[in-house]
Amino acid sequence: MKALVLHGSPKGKASNTLQLTKAFVDGMAPDEVEILDLHKLDVHECRGCFACWGKTPGVCVIDDDMADVIRKLADADVIVWSFPLYYFSLPSRVKMVMDRLLPMSLPFMTGDAGGGHPSRYDMGGKRYVVISTCGFYTAQGNYEAVDSLFARLCGEYERIYCGQGELFRVKELSARTSQYLDAVRTAGEEFSHGGISRATRGRLDEML
DSSP: OEEEEEEOOTTGGGOHHHHHHHHHHHHHOOSEEEEEEGGGSOOOOOOOOOGGGTTSTTOOSSOSTHHHHHHHHHHOSEEEEEOOOBTTBOOHHHHHHHHTTGGGBOSSOOSSTTOOOOBSSOOTTOEEEEEEEOSSSOSTTSOHHHHHHHHHHHSSOEEEEESOGGGGGOGGGHHHHHHHHHHHHHHHHHHHTTOOOHHHHHHHHHOO
């Protein structure tokens, strides 16, 4: 199993969300894992030119790191999106990378409700995870925009949303946060064997 983590926090290795993500991946124990720090990549804004649908099908005219990102996405078995919640949505860097995924889609629409573009690549069998922390005292009610976006992007996906994310920086609370990370690690292990159990989900929702 090959896992790819798209890490979108501007805090890099000091990210609270990255702590959760590493715990989840450790529990999942993939054969191979790569963490892409999106803020260190050379990625530019989408121009909206649609050349990747017409003049150069499947290939963006911007010569930067996105071609490599797309190749890694197509090659991974598990794709983990990892980012903090910014204004009830994604950090701008994460959205910029998402915008540049357009070459992965074909230019015609399916007949699904609301329309949609089929993938240029064989993405069947891939599994998706979204991991995020926020500063609110609870994650409940704060991730509607995120869920709506990833439902369109991924279809089915697993999610771990953690409120009070800044608690992971407080050394005096390390025993409490370590217990949460243990639950996240268990979630990763269960995910690798099919899915996160209701009991573990309850621990994740209640501990912080």
